[in-house]
Structures are given as structure tokens and as C-alpha cells.
Amino acid sequence: MIPQNYQQWRHCIVNECRIELTPLYIQQRLQVLNDKSHQETKRLTFLYGKTHLEKLITWFNAAACEALTAAPGKAAPGFH
Template sequence: MNDHNFYFQSYEEWRHALTKRCNIDLTPDYARKRIAALRNSNDSHTKEFSAKYGQAYLKQVIQWFEQAEQGH
């Protein structure tokens, strides 16, 4: 079941959720680690994420981590 209301609609919304609600320090190093994990199709968390939210949203989240890695 894909609940599109759960999806973040913008980078700012996504970043706010990670840094403020989840209290994650979104450093370039953290972003690089998450990008590597999300690009690993054999990673169990990535498989679960993709199955739950779809490939398009997975790609969007990777792009947001790439943006965070660049310090934006």
C-alpha cells in the first residue's frame, strides 16, 4: 500500500523531519552513508523501503541525501 500522504513533498520538508523531528545530524558523512545504503539493492532496509514507497520515491530520497551531502 503506497500512502502518498506520508511522502515528503519537498527537500525542506524532508530535511526538517530528519533534523528536527528525528534529531538526526545531517552531516555530509551521514548523507554519504545513507546514499550508499539506499543504492545497495541487496540491503534489507533498502528493499523494504522500495517495496513500501516505490522506486520513484527511493530515487527522490537519494537525491535529497545528495543535496544534503553538498551542504544545502
């Protein structure tokens, strides 16, 4: 299933894939996703389209905001 909104995406990343959305991970992903010349970004755009790429960037930015507002030493909402 391809997530259609932030809640679905976050659930997929955190619960299904067991990836912790740390500030460093988010920063690394945004760096790649915002680089239109990066091979991974080109492939993602080819497979899923520009609209999905834009959604991913928006969702990673939202996750970054949540990570910044999490209390020190605690995971942002959705971390298990």
C-alpha cells in the same frame, strides 16, 4: 507525513527526528540507498516505491552538497 520535497524532508530529518546531517551520516545512508540488494533498500522500495527511493537519493545528495559548502566547524543550513 511523507515528505514531498527537499525542504519538507530536511525539516523532518533535522527538526522532527533530531538527526544531524553530517557528511558521514549522509555517506552511510547513500551507500545503503544506492545498494539495490541491501535488505533495507528493498524494504523501503516495497513500502514506498521506487520513485520515493529516487527522491531520497536526490535529497541526500543535495544535503551532501550543502554539507560540503558549510564553513569548517559550522553545521550546514538547517542544523539546530
